[in-house]
Amino acid sequence: MFCRRARSFISLALDGALPADRTITLTRHLEGCARCREYQTDLQLGRRLLATSAPALADGFEWRLQLRLNRTLQEAARAAASAWDAPPAGAGRWLRGAGLAAVGGLALAAAVGLFLLPGEWSVPAPREPGVPGALVERNAPQEPAPASAPQIAIVEAPATVTSTAGDPTRTSVSGQSRTTWFGREGTGRAVDLRLSGAPDPRGLLERQGWSGGSLEDLRSIATLRDQNRRLRDALAQAQREVILLRAQSDTARGGLAADAGGQREAPQTR
Amino acid sequence: MRVSLSEFRPPREGAAAPALRELRDEELIERVQQGQRRAFDEIVRRYKGRLNNFILRMVHDPLEAEELTQDTLIRVYVHADKYREIARFSTWVFTIATNLVRNRVRQRKRQPTWLSLNPAPEDDEVPLDPPDPRADPSRQVEREELGRLISHATSRIPEKYRVPFLLREVEQLSYEEIQRVTGLKLGTVRSRINRARARFRRHIKPLLRNEALLAELEQIEARLAAEEGSDSDD
Structure with missing residues (x-):
């Protein structure tokens, strides 16, 4: 037997993994090979050295572990709650931009209509200057009844913008309703994104007795994450509907332009 | 819960x-x-x-x-x-x-290596631990020195050999368990442990011929055995 093979057998024998027949072969080899015997002794010594040189943990390890564990659980809970509150990155801006284009188109059509077809395109909502902070009065339909699954409803209605301070878009958030108004002062339309059927995460935490440090709290986090995911799905659906609105406004604008062209050409043909 | x-x-x-x-x-x-x-x-x-x-x-x-x-x-x-x-x-x-x-x-x-400029954790967050009255500073120094030498020898084993080697020698996992942990084939686990042992032996060879250190090793083993005995009595 070669020493190289014998040494791999020594390694296996050290772990008690060498079969009996090979153990006999190794024993015979070791009887006649001083270098392999030394190798075997060295491996055994090395193992003892590793066992006795185990590094000691610094004092206070358990305390530091507890602090980190608490922080980890609390951060996980906070992340779940804040993810519920905030829309996905860029989504709000995208939605506002798309909505602006859609309703801007409608507003343009209405403005042209005011000049060309008075009475048909006027925006009837009255101004109420006595309401502090009110930018717009909306003639919106009633909020739909809350469904079991969270939903975002797009409610579009004619509106009068009382003050935009030079900014054609204004967003305000109150409760669970995110409302965006578009248009120049005195005319415009409102798009109201209404959230329904989603429980307030703070209420959920209060109901389940948030302690910040247990597996049950993690289950609450999982529930919140699930609701957050469903809300995101609902938001994506709302974004698709905004695209549809924009397409409709483009069509309306095209039809309006065609009508205007026809009216200008009519006297010539006469 | x-x-x-x-x-x-x-x-x-x-x-x-x-x-x-x-x-x-x-x-x-x-x-x-x-x-x-x-x-x-x-x-x-x-x-x-x-x-x-x-x-x-x-x-x-x-x-x-x-x-x-x-x-x-x-x-x-x-x-x-x-x-x-x-x-x-x-x-x-x-x-x-x-x-x-x-x-x-x-x-x-x-x-690259960087130095943190963040302030240390709040003092009141890290409670003071009273020192263990049983701890003997001289024993600690002996063990630290030996640990430093062994750690240096271990660090010179390539990482791919070191992981199965330490799991076997330090944690005493079986070959099959090491296979599960590392995802390696059983034969590869065996051969890597064998190679790591050969390299480790090469790096600690000067220590193994040092009579004083070997005597110290026996003393440390005896102390550890005594400490284990007193712990189990508690």
Whole structure:
């Protein structure tokens, strides 16, 4: 037997993994090979050295572990709650931009209509200057009844913008309703994104007795994450509907332009 | 399960109920899954030293080793419900630790060394621990010096050999368990351990011929045996 093979057998024998027949072969080899015997002794010594040189943990390890564990659980809970509150990155801006284009188109059509077809395109909502902070009065339909699954409803209605301070878009958030108004002062339309059927995460935490440090709290986090995911799905659906609105406004604008062209050409043909 | 923050206190040494001490690891994690916080404390007591021993020999930085040891134990707690008794609990724990160590080593290779300018943690966050009256400073120095030499020898073993070698020599996992932890084939595990042993022997050979150190080794072993005996009497 070669020493190289014998040494791999020594390694296996050290772990008690060498079969009996090979153990006999190794024993015979070791009887006649001083270098392999030394190798075997060295491996055994090395193992003892590793066992006795185990590094000691610094004092206070358990305390530091507890602090980190608490922080980890609390951060996980906070992340779940804040993810519920905030829309996905860029989504709000995208939605506002798309909505602006859609309703801007409608507003343009209405403005042209005011000049060309008075009475048909006027925006009837009255101004109420006595309401502090009110930018717009909306003639919106009633909020739909809350469904079991969270939903975002797009409610579009004619509106009068009382003050935009030079900014054609204004967003305000109150409760669970995110409302965006578009248009120049005195005319415009409102798009109201209404959230329904989603429980307030703070209420959920209060109901389940948030302690910040247990597996049950993690289950609450999982529930919140699930609701957050469903809300995101609902938001994506709302974004698709905004695209549809924009397409409709483009069509309306095209039809309006065609009508205007026809009216200008009519006297010539006469 | 309801565990308030006020209950989050580290266990005193030897404070675990005798019933928990007698349980197997797999039974303990089952209790953690059922929400028994004390069972997790017992797991920490059993594994903190073993994990730190393994991780420190991989990363060679005591602070980083402690951080990774804590990361491993935190993951054990947070993901306790994912453990299924198809493998031994120790295999699961060391799989987590090995993955964390590998990620850290990879990150370290990609990033240059930097110095943190962040302030130290608040003083009131780190409670003072009274020193262990049984600790003897001279023993500590002996063990630290020996540990430094062994750590240096271990660090010279290539990482791919070092992981199975330490899992076998330090953690005494079986070949099959090492196979599960590392994802290597059984034959590869055997040959890597064999090669690592040969390299380790080459690096510590000067120590092995040092009579004074060998005498010291025997003294340390005798002390450790005596300490273990007194611990079991408690």
